[in-house]
Amino acid sequence: MERLGTRLCIGLDPRPEWHPAGVDLWDHCRDVLEACERYACAVKPQVAFFEAQGLRGLEALFRVLELARQIEIPVIIDAKRGDIGSTAEAYAAAWMRGANAGAALTVNPYLGRDTVQPFVDAAKEEGGAIFCLVKTSNPGAGDLQDLSTDRGTVSEVVSSWTTDWNEVGKGYGPVGAVVGATRPVELHRFRQLLPRSLLLLPGVGAQGGKPADLAPAFHPGGRGAIVSASRSVEYASRGSDFAIAARGSAKELREAINTACEVVTPR
Secondary structure (H helix, E strand, C coil), rough: CCCCCCCEEEECCHHHHHHHCCCCCHHHHHHHHHHHHHHEEEEEEEHHHHHCCCCHHHHHHHHEEEEEEEECEEEEEEEECCHHHHHHHHHHHHHHCCCCCCEEECCCCCCCCHHHHHHHHHHHHHHEEEEEECCCCCCCCCHHHEEEEEEEHHHHHHHHHHHHCCCCCCCCCCCCECCCCCCCCHHHHHHHCCCCCCEEECCCCCCCCCCCHCHHEEECEEECCEEEECCHHHHHCCCCHHHHHHHHHHHHHHHHHHHHHCCCCCC
16 A cells, blocks of 8 residues: 555456457456556455356465465465355365465455354464454344444444454454445545544445545554455456456556545556
């Protein structure tokens, strides 16, 4: 974020049926990532879209991880993993340790606090991070996340866990939080509840989130939050000019986010 002056994360949700003739899964991901690298502080491959393509999809994903390492873009693996302790440990081993580890992993805490602990441990031991789902961008998120408890809403309780996992200290801790960009009126509240968490804000573009509404998620100087855009960048065009269109969309979004944060966009 500091080196490139950008708070934009490029999401990769590849749909081969949208690709121009002759462009396979890997070619598409490679060309989008290379076209957008100067405007992105991170890349976020959504594992489901790669899994849907079977073995060739996973092979393409692993090549994306390697390319991102080569061009020094942190990878947020968007897998939303969450399960009982032993299974969570296996998921952490798969995505947070070893050759296929990302810089961070999205994690679903809604099976209970204990199911997140293996991911927290892996983040601290490996020098990585997790982004814990707190308030998601989908229309039905409030069915569970807005329910009241004696400690606030369910999403506020999860926020308190995140604060505990980050412990006391300076700077941002290893446990970030996913808060939907489609919920601008709630961003200030979650920014207050999560002072040491990086916020990952999905939902800009195709889901209706707007950069101009996201300023409350940031600390002064445009710190503390990452704005994720997937389809609006990756598929800004479905023609042969897809990489050029993706670069243009990423540049435009980077500038719009910086304007909202009142920081200067580098030339």
